[in-house]
Amino acid sequence: MPTRLYPAAPSRLATYADCPRRYRMGYLDQPTPPRGGAWAHHTVGAAVHVALARWWELPLPRRTPAAGGELVVTGWSSEGFRDERQSREHRDRARGYVERYLATVDPAVLPLGVERTVSVRTERASLWGRADRIDDRPGEGVVVVDYKTGRSVLTVDDARESLALAVYAAGAARTLRREVTRVELHHLPTGTVVGWDHTPASIDEHLSGADAQAAAMATLDAAFRAGMTPDEADAAFPPLVAPRCGWCEFRSTCGPGRSVPAHRPWDGLA
Known part of the structure; x- marks a missing residue:
């Protein structure tokens, strides 16, 4: 039988990359540890x-x-x-x-997709995500749009390095049977738009990295579900203590994470 593809949204892969301990708490631990309040x-x-x-x-x-x-x-x-x-x-x-x-959007020109779920397969993973908007623009072709509302100032690098946007572009191309290389981040608080024109090679680079990460995570997930002692689980999914721990929803139940001061629920407002 062929190996089962590892299903993952970019957010799942990003959570593991940021902190394996947070990933384990959010996706594997049963019951799930208590989460913090709303942000x-x-x-x-x-x-x-x-x-x-x-x-x-x-x-x-x-x-x-x-x-x-x-x-x-x-x-x-x-x-x-x-x-x-x-x-x-x-x-x-x-x-x-x-x-x-x-006021900058033409209401008569319907997008190809709004909150549209798209997916793409690699050798070992099934990657999927929900694109905020997919446009079909004259002279530009299909463009993937992702809305942002945070306080961070966005740069072209954010669009270029986004795995989520690359997955949306590859998934949209697969679904629509058209080339999709343009991706954009629309930051609503400032009205800023930053974009990147991918090439097939740059999208493949993103997907190859996601495929390798998904394969490693599939092995870890299977080992965890097969049974690990608490010490083995802690070793397999170590915490990556960093300033972002102050934003973690599992900070109250993560000993290492509690060493970082907690943010107030409204500290992330733009």
Whole structure:
């Protein structure tokens, strides 16, 4: 029988690369250790992504920037914010930058996909993910778009080095049966767009790296599920202590991670 492909979204691979201990806690441990509370910046990102997806479901006459802002408001949650005042402040801020962004989008030109799940296979892995938007632009061809709402300033390197965007491009090419090499990050708070034009070779490089990582993770996952002592599991999935531990949802149950000061739930707001 052929070896079963290892199913993985780019986020799963990225979690393991960032910290094997966090990966084990989130994907393998049963029961899953307690997670921390909600992060305000995740709340913002979720509301904005849902609004931008649902905007395309509106009838064309209602597909206005103001309608996009209203979708942010109706889908808003106050989870993770310090108080209602801070929540309202960032709700109104998100509403404003969604409206400014949609003013640059032609509502009559439907994307090829919105929140579309695509997948691609390598020798040992089945990689999949959900692209925020897939455009078909005259003179440019198919373009994969990923929305960002965080406080980090994005660069071309972020688009070029993103495994997720490379997987989306390869998966879209497989699904649409068209060449897809252009990927873009759209940072809504600043209105910045950074993009990268991949080549087939650069996408293959991303997929080859993901394939090798997936194969190693498949071996570790199987060994863990077959049975490891606590000491063996700790050795196989070591913590990578770093400043990012302050953001980890498992920090409270990770001894090494607790050595890094915790961030407040609203510290990641743009």
